[in-house]
Amino acid sequence: MTLQKLFLTFFGAGLSPKAPGTAGTLASLPVGLAVLHYFGMETLFMLTFAITIIGIFEINKYENLTGEHDQQEIVIDEAAGMWLSLMIASSTAATMSYPYADVLAIILSFAAFRLFDIWKPSTIGWIDREVKGGLGVMMDDVIAGIAGGFLTVVIMMGVERLF
Template sequence: MTIQKLFLTFFGTGLAPKAPGTVGSLAALPFGVAILYYLGIESLFMLTIAVTIIGIFEVNKYEKLTGDHDQSHIVIDEAVGMWLSLMIAYSTMITLSYPYADILSLVFSFAAFRLFDIWKPSTIGKIDREWKGGYGVMLDDVLAGIAGGLLSSLILLGINKII
């Protein structure tokens, strides 16, 4: 396997026979949590920006090489979306003090990101359908990650109000 394919499949997780996007997102979650815990949110944010930019260029090169757009085994976009959702939920979670808020932020950020990534409402779907190349592959997941993070934060804050 080439380094390019290793990157685009997020260390091979996109090669899963079923639900490669979900497997890629699930693999990105503990990776993101480890970076948050050991290096901080700033490091995860910078990594997310770098991977997004590199992903746009690498997807363009890969699509030119294979002649196919948005192949299911390309899941680096899911990693970026998952990390964005995680960062937004995490930044809300650290302001809360109820039990299990940390675990709930992980669960909600994953579930909400997958919801928006699969459902693709509004602008997310428009970008996915109409934008070609690396921008189309990466940016719909960037928006799905932001939407997932915001939904996760709303749920976490709602629980805080109830408790």
């Protein structure tokens, strides 16, 4: 396996025979949590920014090489989206006063990101259909990650009102 394919499949997670997007998201979650815990939000943000920019260029090269757009094995976009959702949710969980807010943030950020990534409503779907190349592959997941993070925040704020 080439270094490029290792990067684009998030260390092979995208090669899963079933649900490669979910496998890529699940594989990226513990990495994001570890970076968040040991190095902080700023580092995870910079890592997300870096893999998004690098991902756009590497996906363009890979698509030119294979002749196919948005292949299922490419899951580096899921990592970027998951990490954005996680950062938004975690920063809100830190302000919550109820127990297990951080655990709820992790679970909900994963579920909400997958919801928007699979459903692809509104702008997310338009980007997925109309924007070609690496930019389209990465940006629909970046927007899905932001939307997933915001949905998680709304749910967590609702839960806090119950307690």
